[in-house]
Amino acid sequence: MAKNVLVLADVRNGKLRNVTFEMLAAANQIADGGQVAAVLLGSGVEGLAEGLGDAGADTVYVVDAPELEKYTPSAYRKAFLEAHNDFGSDVLLLAHSAVGKDLAPVVAMRLSAGQVSDIVGFDMEGGDIVFTRPIYAGKAFTKVKVTDGIVIATVRPNNLPAPESGFGKSGTVKKLAVSFEQADLTTVVKEIIKKTTTGVDLTEAKIIVSGGRGVKSADGFQPLRELADVLGAAVGASRGACDAGYCDYSMQIGQTGKVVTPDLYIACGISGAIQHLAGMSNSKVIVAINKDPEAPIFQVADYGIVGDLFEVVPMLTEEFKKVLA
Numbered sequence: 427m428a429k430n431v432l433v434l435a436d437v438r439n440g441k442l443r444n445v446t447f448e449m450l451a452a453a454n455q456i457a458d459g460g461q462v463a464a465v466l467l468g469s470g471v472e473g474l475a476e477g478l479g480d481a482g483a484d485t486v487y488v489v490d491a492p493e494l495e496k497y498t499p500s501a502y503r504k505a506f507l508e509a510h511n512d513f514g515s516d517v518l519l520l521a522h523s524a525v526g527k528d529l530a531p532v533v534a535m536r537l538s539a540g541q542v543s544d545i546v547g548f549d550m551e552g553g554d555i556v557f558t559r560p561i562y563a564g565k566a567f568t569k570v571k572v573t574d575g576i577v578i579a580t581v582r583p584n585n586l587p588a589p590e591s592g593f594g595k596s597g598t599v600k601k602l603a604v605s606f607e608q609a610d611l612t613t614v615v616k617e618i619i620k621k622t623t624t625g626v627d628l629t630e631a632k633i634i635v636s637g638g639r640g641v642k643s644a645d646g647f648q649p650l651r652e653l654a655d656v657l658g659a660a661v662g663a664s665r666g667a668c669d670a671g672y673c674d675y676s677m678q679i680g681q682t683g684k685v686v687t688p689d690l691y692i693a694c695g696i697s698g699a700i701q702h703l704a705g706m707s708n709s710k711v712i713v714a715i716n717k718d719p720e721a722p723i724f725q726v727a728d729y730g731i732v733g734d735l736f737e738v739v740p741m742l743t744e745e746f747k748k749v750l751a
């Protein structure tokens with residue numbers, strides 16, 4: 427059954443995040459002959475519309491307004507709903523990112539829609555979308571479908587397949603002039619303080635080098651950063667390392683940190699507590715470096731290196747330098 431699928435483009439620091447392309451590819455599968463539209467919200471974002479047709483959007487809605495420069499739920503809700511009303515969407519997809527997680531329930535409430543959060547896959551069954559989402563901190567998966575009305579889903583980055591080739595759609599740009607009232611601007615963001623220093627976004631990284639309490643100090647992260655630089659990887663951490671003050675909490679991976687699904691996860695000096703595994707056990711390949719052969723991390727690792735991380739990590743860096751030179 428044909429459906430109109432609206433995708434909120436996920437923009438960070440003036441760039442489209444990869445999850446946008448993953449959502450557009452999914453939208454084309456779900457649409458089944460219906461229309462697919464992308465929505466760009468922000469200030470100075472119009473230029474990002476180029477290429478969204480090839481990524482699978484028949485229409486690209488653009489709401490470019492100073493009021494949308496920084497994310498606020500009320501202003502973004504208004505702009506997103508105007509695009510939805512114009513398009514007549516049956517399904518709305520948002521990234522399971524800071525913005526998407528906040529905005530999806532606000533929009534779902536306004537539309538009396540059924541929301542499914544943090545989806546990692548889906549199947550089409552007789553016109554219904556059956557979503558797969560993790561439960562019990564990633565220990566199991568459940569299948570969920572919305573049986574009636576509008577469907578809203580947030581999509582975990584790095585899980586749905588990215589399109590292999592362009593869709594060659596028109597990507598017709600439709601600018602919407604939204605007038606914001608005082609009631610739409612009840613939240614004012616005064617300042618955004620960035621805490622991460624690495625260039626690579628953890629939730630979208632293809633490779634992550636992660637450090638635990640075994641790094642022993644803030645300086646102990648330096649060999650991990652050097653390895654990450656060579657691999658083009660992001661640097662993450664366990665809560666043990668964050669609690670010890672070795673790094674910022676923005677780097678924490680796990681149940682109460684970020685959930686990541688890179689192609690390669692290198693855990694250095696991390697014991698493998700269940701709360702840490704909740705955030706990384708779906709990584710495609712896991713390498714663990716730990717001096718304790720009994721460390722639980724080895725139970726989920728595809729490759730295990732029993733040794734001192736301060737010897738092993740620099741050796742890996744040197745070897746990768748030779749291979750990747």
Ligand code: FAD
Pocket residue numbers: 637638639640641663664665666667678679680681682683684694695696697698699700701702705715716717718721733734735736
């Ligand atoms: P440790 O358990 O102390 O392990 C350090 C490891 O380093 C050991 O295995 C040791 O053998 C190894 N090591 C030491 N020196 C070296 C060396 N030189 N070379 C190689 N290996 C070495 N944790 C998270 O990570 N993320 C979360 O989101 C999270 N959420 C939590 C939520 C709740 C409600 C609770 C109760 C806990 C949560 N935790 C979380 C904490 C979790 O239970 C663990 O305490 C934490 O993950 C341990 O961190 P760690 O592995 O770095 O430290």
